[in-house]
Amino acid sequence: MSEPSAKHMNGLNRVIHEPVRLAILKVLSTAKEADFNFLLATLGLTKGNLATHINTLEAAAYIEVSKEFVGKMPHTTYRITRLGRREFEKHWKHLLEFAP
Amino acid sequence: MAPDRSERQGELERLERLGTLVNRYAQSRSLSLLIALAIVLINFALLLQMDKLIAWRIDRFLADDEIQQSEVEVRLELETRWVLAVVLLQVLFSIGSLWLAFKLAKRYGMSFYRADGVIELPRGRTPLIAWIVFLIVHTVPAALTEAEYLSNRWGLALILSVAGAFFIYLRNKERAVPLCLVLGGLLLLEAVAVASGIPTPFHSRSWDYSLAAAYVILFASAGLVTAVAVHIYNRRIWKRITQDRPFNE
Numbered sequence: 573m574s575e576p577s578a579k580h581m582n583g584l585n586r587v588i589h590e591p592v593r594l595a596i597l598k599v600l601s602t603a604k605e606a607d608f609n610f611l612l613a614t615l616g617l618t619k620g621n622l623a624t625h626i627n628t629l630e631a632a633a634y635i636e637v638s639k640e641f642v643g644k645m646p647h648t649t650y651r652i653t654r655l656g657r658r659e660f661e662k663h664w665k666h667l668l669e670f671a672p
Numbered sequence: 673m674a675p676d677r678s679e680r681q682g683e684l685e686r687l688e689r690l691g692t693l694v695n696r697y698a699q700s701r702s703l704s705l706l707i708a709l710a711i712v713l714i715n716f717a718l719l720l721q722m723d724k725l726i727a728w729r730i731d732r733f734l735a736d737d738e739i740q741q742s743e744v745e746v747r748l749e750l751e752t753r754w755v756l757a758v759v760l761l762q763v764l765f766s767i768g769s770l771w772l773a774f775k776l777a778k779r780y781g782m783s784f785y786r787a788d789g790v791i792e793l794p795r796g797r798t799p800l801i802a803w804i805v806f807l808i809v810h811t812v813p814a815a816l817t818e819a820e821y822l823s824n825r826w827g828l829a830l831i832l833s834v835a836g837a838f839f840i841y842l843r844n845k846e847r848a849v850p851l852c853l854v855l856g857g858l859l860l861l862e863a864v865a866v867a868s869g870i871p872t873p874f875h876s877r878s879w880d881y882s883l884a885a886a887y888v889i890l891f892a893s894a895g896l897v898t899a900v901a902v903h904i905y906n907r908r909i910w911k912r913i914t915q916d917r918p919f920n921e
Contacts, residue, residue: 591683595918598687602695603791610789614694616917649790667684670677 587632588663592617592625597652597660600635605651626650634659686918693916697909698793700850702902704781709895711773715766716888720881722762726755788910796846806838817883824883829867831887836860850902858894866890 588594595615600606612622629635634656639648652660733751782790810831817827836859843852866872873889874882 592919595687595690598691599694602691602793603698604794605790605792607790610791613789614690614913614917616914616919616921618921621921647790667680670680 584666585659585663587628587634588660590625590628592621593629594663596622596625596629597634597656598664600650600652601657601660603651605638605649607647607649611650629656632656683918686916689916690913690918693909693913694791695793696850697788697906697913698791699848700902700906700909701782701785702851702899702906703784704777705851705895705899707777707781708773709892709899711769711776713888713892715769715773716884719762719766720885722758722765723881726758729754785906793847796842796848798842798845802838802841802845806834810834810838814883824886825866825869825872827883828872828886828890829863832859832863832866832890835891836863850905851898854901855894855898858897859891862890862894 588597592615596611599611599614608619608622608626611617611626612619615622617625626635626637630637633653635650636653637648637650639646641647730751733747813822813827813830813834816822817824822830836856839852839856839859843849843856846852872886874885
């Protein structure tokens with residue numbers, strides 16, 4: 573397979589291209605929603621790192637965050653938005669095209 | 673460039689595997705089935721008791737020799753109303769308890785997996801018409817058995833096979849592939865066993881509810897085995913997820 577063209581490289585979504593954010597979106601794309609603890613357990617990130625990348629995805633409107641209290645404990649769940657799913661699928665397709 | 677590309681390829685494969693495992697994990701959380709099974713069993717036991725109560729009341733009425741001829745019609749009407757009220761209560765209770773079973777399983781079923789965190793799959797997409805067809809087809813063998821067109825053995829085998837086939841049909845619609853496959857497969861196996869003449873619970877008792885009781889017991893047993901087997905599978909999947917995490921920070 574030929575090397576990826578510059579256009580292709582530019583076509584890649586920089587927000588999603590980062591490995592942690594790609595992994596977060598991969599998990600969220602399989603589900604309706606997931607909470608912080610689930611993402612933490614499945615991805616193996618530190619709380620701070622996960623929170624930072626989630627904020628980036630939320631700022632890009634790729635995921636929605638909903639917060640509620642379960643008893644006295646705060647509980648935060650995340651779901652991928654329609655835009656996020658579309659961008660993720662487009663990006664994933666690009667990555668598969670580049671793969672040998 | 674080549675090592676980068678192969679590294680990227682490995683990363684994609686790892687993420688693809690993670691997505692598949694997460695999906696399998698979310699589809700195999702089976703312990704909520706235990707809540708539903710417990711409520712169905714309690715419901716069935718209570719229904720039998722209510723029915724016994726009706727029979728006892730009617731027997732008492734028929735055995736009452738001291739009743740005056742002039743009172744018979746009034747008493748009969750009162751007894752009929754009483755029986756109708758109890759039947760209505762039974763129906764409401766059955767519908768209510770099944771609704772409660774679904775609600776409790778939905779609300780508390782996932783609490784068995786609280787330590788793993790919460791993940792929810794999109795809602796099931798089984799069309800309403802499929803449920804209606806299932807309920808009708810599921811009831812027909814029972815009605816045919818009641819009308820003595822079918823023996824208890826064949827009636828039970830047909831009911832079990834309809835339920836088994838329906839669960840297998842539900843597997844992708846309800847996004848619960850392992851649970852529906854195991855439960856459906858076990859029900860079909862039980863249907864084959866019943867059809868081939870293996871004795872079922874209560875087969876030797878000439879009891880009005882022997883068919884229903886045998887069905888409930890066989891269904892609950894299949895459900896119990898399914899809940900345990902699928903839960904073991906779920907734990908294995910979870911172990912693989914936590915072992916193959918993409919980042920180990």
